[in-house]
Amino acid sequence: MHLTDPQVRTKSSRMYPCDPVEVGGVINLDFDEQGRLIGIEVLAANSKLPEYLLKSSEHLDAGDA
Known part of the structure; x- marks a missing residue:
């Protein structure tokens, strides 16, 4: 989950x-150089997050992150 402007x-x-x-x-939890939270990575997200959230998210391969 990225918490920054996608552009x-x-x-x-x-x-x-x-x-x-x-x-x-x-x-x-990923932080930028100013210490701001910029991303959250949930490994095995399909077992941790609700199905509606997974369906509405953009899925990236490990090489895309």
């Missing part, structure tokens, strides 16, 4: 992995 390519400068035990899976 502007924002580079992630830091990734914070959330505790997999605490959140019940692997979730990574």
